[in-house]
Amino acid sequence: MGTEVVAAPAAAAEVIPAGGTVCHAVLFPFMSKGHTIPILHLARLLLRRQITLTIFTTPANRPFIAASLPAGAAASIVELPFPQDIPEIPAGVESTDKLPSVDSHFPNFALATERIRPDFESALENLRPRPSFMVSDGFLWWTQDSAEKFGIPRLVFYGMSNHSGSVSRAVAVDRLLFGPESADEMISVTQFPGVRVCKSDFDDWARSPDPKGPHFDFVMKSVVASSRSYGSVMNSFYEFEPVFVDHLNGLGTQKYYSVGPLCLADVDDDNCGKEAVLAAESKPAWIQWLDEKLAEGKSVLYVAFGSQAEISEEQLEEIACGLEESEVDFLWVIRKGGGGLEERVKGRGMVVGEWVDQRGILGHACVQGFLSHCGWNSVMESVCAGVPMLAWPMMAEQPLNARMVAEKVKMGIRVEGSGRTGFVQRGALEKAVRKLMNGVEGMEVRRNAKEYAEKARKAMEEGSGSSWKRLNLLIHDLCSKAKIEY
């Protein structure tokens, strides 16, 4: 276990609550990029409010976290050893994007994190000033036991929407998934008039009347621990999903704080989310390529499926053909596979196999569409950039996010045939791309995306924004609590 002090906490003008102690928050992100990135954005917001932070992580994840914090931040990073000898997980893998297969290995990986608990608790015990509250990922369910042991209020962070949380809960409580025979039959969600889902929107364990297995065990541990927590932090904003924000708060069980879009936390510090003003020679090749497209007066479709999607070689080939046949210029970020595609699509498209600054790309003036798996961060980042989406969900809660994007807020178009188990034909992709980039429907969803971008900006506005006020409330609620009884 090691502590790296990024900057002495005392360097900040500290928040001194009524009780006279410094407001000190503990953050513990899950070891997955899609979960860590938004918590680091939350860290920026808390630092700006003069909250002292201690961020827990594991050795291989520390560099990413350290690099994401603003220079001179009043934050300490504490490294805890990652468990060794996890069945089927290669040594040295400490992040889900490095797993050979997220589908097969996720439960073992996630369940093993409980072995971090003893080290976490020794560190918590010695932490000074005493933490006022903890924000830990919902997937680190065992941190609830640690929080209870030390009387620290815990806020859960899943990084998902109020919509997916509300709808998943409603279909489970009302047992809506056990009626239909077919996976694609539409089901009305009785608690939310107008909302319809189908069985294939949900994971296998949720569709079984008698679920079992490691994935289900893991989900149950997370859900039960979350139900005992003080509340939840949501990466969303009221104006985007008011019905669902009100629903969760109306349950009266916990407090839900929608304090996002968290990606906007970067804007003031380092110009992220806007087109970066960089000298040409320091720009990555793909930004230079976008600049060229802009100069030629072209619009570009950005294609990316998050940090962990698994796509078969056959499907990658079909995507390449669909994109080529659409005759639209595209920038495609691929995580795994796709050998030889760079050469194939040269001219019209660019394929990148590296980690990119996604928010920078979405903020580039020539990017006019985003073909996405609808991970919630990608949805929020697209909203903030005012870029409409082509929704192609693949796993987890992404099918629900795709419904939100295409059916509820209407800032995107669903790719026909896409889904948890679907295979998208090149013709369906070509049609969807043309619709978004050149069609009337595309104009409509583009207009909606731009309206939501403005609402998102307003939600985060200092003093008046709904998310700004909600974060104030969170700090007010938790920085004045000396200790809570669980």
Ligand SMILES: O=c1ccn([C@@H]2O[C@H](COP(=O)(O)OP(=O)(O)O[C@H]3O[C@H](CO)[C@@H](O)[C@H](O)[C@H]3O)[C@@H](O)[C@H]2O)c(=O)[nH]1
């Ligand atoms: O080269 C890259 C690739 C990704 N990203 C960023 O990585 C994050 C990816 O997050 P997301 O779009 O949510 O995708 P996943 O990584 O797939 O997210 C997981 O976590 C999300 C939040 O819980 C869930 O909504 C998803 O279903 C789940 O797959 C985003 O901030 C991207 O901007 C980059 O900056 N550069």
